[in-house]
Amino acid sequence: MRIDVVTIFPEFFSVLDVSLLGKARASGLIDIRVHDLREFTHDRHRTVDDTPAGGGAGMVMKPEPWGEALDAVLADAADAVVVFPTPAGELFRQPIARALAEAPHLVFCCGRYEGIDQRVIEHTASRPEVAAVRELSLGDYVLNGGEVAAMAMIEAAGRLVPGMVGNPDSLVEESHEDGLLEYPSYTKPAVWRGLETPPVLLSGNHAAIAAWRREQQLDRTRRIRPELLGD
Numbered sequence: 001m002r003i004d005v006v007t008i009f010p011e012f013f014s015v016l017d018v019s020l021l022g023k024a025r026a027s028g029l030i031d032i033r034v035h036d037l038r039e040f041t042h043d044r045h046r047t048v049d050d051t052p053a054g055g056g057a058g059m060v061m062k063p064e065p066w067g068e069a070l071d072a073v074l075a076d077a078a079d080a081v082v083v084f085p086t087p088a089g090e091l092f093r094q095p096i097a098r099a100l101a102e103a104p105h106l107v108f109c110c111g112r113y114e115g116i117d118q119r120v121i122e123h124t125a126s127r128p129e130v131a132a133v134r135e136l137s138l139g140d141y142v143l144n145g146g147e148v149a150a151m152a153m154i155e156a157a158g159r160l161v162p163g164m165v166g167n168p169d170s171l172v173e174e175s176h177e178d179g180l181l182e183y184p185s186y187t188k189p190a191v192w193r194g195l196e197t198p199p200v201l202l203s204g205n206h207a208a209i210a211a212w213r214r215e216q217q218l219d220r221t222r223r224i225r226p227e228l229l230g231d
């Protein structure tokens with residue numbers, strides 16, 4: 001998988017060299033390329049934003065630098081999925097992470113300010129080398145830009161790429177992988193500060209342990225995220 005990230009804060013993504021994705025990058029499993037949007041400006045101040053058409057507060061990211069950046073990033077692309085992290089997008093959830101993990105080439109366009117001129121999204125969707133454009137939201141709160149969201153999406157999708165995680169079984173028993181919250185986890189010692197590990201987990205009865213874990217998932221999901229049960 002190839003992942004391109006376009007941002008005005010390329011240094012933000014240096015952390016990708018230390019995480020699980022760092023190993024994948026080193027092994028060539030995932031080819032991550034980070035691009036500074038300001039490299040695609042031509043004025044002395046390397047301007048990437050301008051005032052909003054129609055007035056209003058804040059600034060909007062100019063289309064020209066984005067157009068040139070995507071010309072460069074997509075020059076040798078085919079079937080790229082281009083993601084625009086945005087609060088106005090579809091909510092990013094595990095099924096979308098799985099879909100992104102299937103893509104041979106992901107491009108993340110990190111907006112700042114009040115967002116990117118909408119014509120960039122429209123033009124990108126018309127490019128023949130682009131298989132899909134996805135405007136995706138991390139959730140309903142205020143962030144300063146798309147970088148934090150892109151990092152989360154890259155990790156969520158990247159870890160699903162075959163070969164990324166040592167034990168693929170561990171991908172199954174994760175919160176949201178089966179649509180439910182994960183069960184609570186325990187390890188040694190059996191008693192810690194007077195608190196006991198649930199005896200069933202020490203019973204060796206694998207059927208009883210599996211049943212207990214499933215019940216814990218349902219109970220936790222019912223209490224904390226009932227909407228995941230479609231109730």
Ligand SMILES: Nc1ccc2ncsc2c1
Nearest residue numbers: 085086137138142143149
């Ligand atoms: N403010 C905000 C909220 C969610 C979100 N998701 C992707 S960029 C973004 C920005």
